[in-house]
Amino acid sequence: MITVFKNLYQYRELIAALTWKNIVLRYKQAYLGILWAVLKPIMLMLIFTLVRSFVGIETGRIPYPILTFAALLPWVFFQESASEGVSSVTSNASLIKKIYFPREVFPITAMVTKIVELGISFFILAGMMIYYKMMPSLYALWVPAIILYTMIVALTISFFGAAINVYYRDMSQALPIALSLLMYGSPVMYPLSLVYQKLIVEQAAGHWSNDLYTLYTLNPLAGIIDSFQRVMLKGLPPDFEALYPGLVLTLVILPLSYVFFKRAENWFADVI
């Protein structure tokens, strides 16, 4: 793990240059430029708001559009980082065959690129908060920690997925499907409080209810999205009960994923 940070520091200029390249390339010949980056969460927010007008989703006192946008913000960041991260090694095949540097630079760069887009989304969230006359509380200081946690989750998937993808390209095909399914398994469209209400309060699944809730929160995104909404919009501290199952799972898998990546790395140039 220490070597990861050492490499990160040593190759910070490379990561910065590659990130800058990614961003410049993506928007160079597009008239709307970097605005495209934030179009995705905005469109999804509009669709969800529309859907919600047909099916009732209980959201409490927070207006639904801003609640779901606050959920989409970490979700889209996670989803894009993970899917870009998984294909980051194969899409840089020409570099991998020619020059050596630690290969984790690629998934990390993919993620850093997405941070820039996340930053722009924050401006939109701020605008919406002004519109709805909401003030972030002091708990908003948790946001950097929550984003860091999201990055770690995305990297956990990226490392493993990117290494597999070098051998079997199925990975980059399967991941978008898996991720869009996971979105429905995460409190993006609906708040976590609704799940809590059903399972813990109403015990809707009988004596399975508590276990099911733990299973649901094993998804790190459940805790991330919920905490993000709490600290940004509700003025509450993060709900650690919802956070820790996912956190434990991530911290167990991350080292395995990284070691797997580093071991596979030796053969990237031969196989890719």
Place this chain on the structure above:
Amino acid sequence: MPIIEVNHVTKEYQLGHITSLKENVANAYRRMAGKPLHKRDDFKALDDVSFSIEQGEVVGIIGHNGAGKSTLLKHLANISKPTKGNIIVRGSVAPLIEVGAGVNPELTGRENIFLNGAILGIPKKIIQQKLDEIIEFSELEQFIDTPVKRYSSGMTVKLGFSIATSMEADILIVDEVLAVGDLAFQRKCFDRMEVLIKRQGKTVLLVSHNIRQIQRLCNRAILLDHGRINMEGNPQAVCDSFYEQNDRKIKTNIDHAQTRTVGSGEIELVEIYFSDHTGQMVESLLYNQNCSIHFKIRVLQALEEVTFGFGFHATDFLYLTTHNSEEQLNINCLPHGDHEIICNVNRLPLLPGIYSIRFGITAGQAARTIFFGESLKHFQVVGDIPITIREGFFALDAHWMQ
């Protein structure tokens, strides 16, 4: 302590496609069940290669296509890992394995300088300092803010080379990159390499098919053949041995090649053969010795005023000599039947190598062509040559004075 140590390095590649998931699962089962695995054929790109390089040495690596040169460089640049053995590199490596590897077509030349610099690990500060120098060397001042996708291929390579050679590393690994750009730029690259090597005392590994370059720049050469070190040492000796191998290979290759002939059908070429100064029939000729070339022809229609001509040419059809029979041989009438014409060559001046013969016949007052053929017979010239005449096709009968 050597700056590079290569110890018994073997690299195996599996032939064919990556095994399917099904096969992997099947293999995993076989492993657990203790049954023999289903394996694909291996190919040894490097086979037990060992050598070491001291600081400041310039080492050339030569060999046929597929001999393992580029694989070896990839291992030294840490891009691939050996199957067996290990490699120790003590110092930073600048891999010029393929210039312009990181050049992105969408970015401008200037943007690419910074991006490529970062990829090669050159700190941003140093690039900023060297920016003008890089642009000047690349000769692209005018186009530096134009996207590289609008560059010609030569311009792209110039840019790549300029960036790559601005990196300050202990070890330079160069793979065929000196053959870039037009002649003037090649010259410039070559000069820059010489500066890096001779003045800055860098350790350089050079792969090239341009043997002359190796002879000139290197102080040691390694000849690879099918993944093994065939010969190592003085570049002159290694290159000579490589030339010889090459010549043999060319000869076997082109013996089967089609010859080009045109003719009116009045005459047929039956055979060309050589004899040496003792009159013995031979396959290859000796440098600086007398020899004879025999042309056996079959005349189908009687011909008048016949002239013969023959010449040597290199395997790439570069004409080296021409010799007509005019004024040496007056044939007013050549009757129907088989004939043999002989041309005696005194002290054959061709340097050792592979050559070929062309032969033509004209007839009549108007000297119309009755027969002409190129690459009619390939032959090898062998023999020892003094150190004074290493390269070229001919020996000059010349002497130095002071």
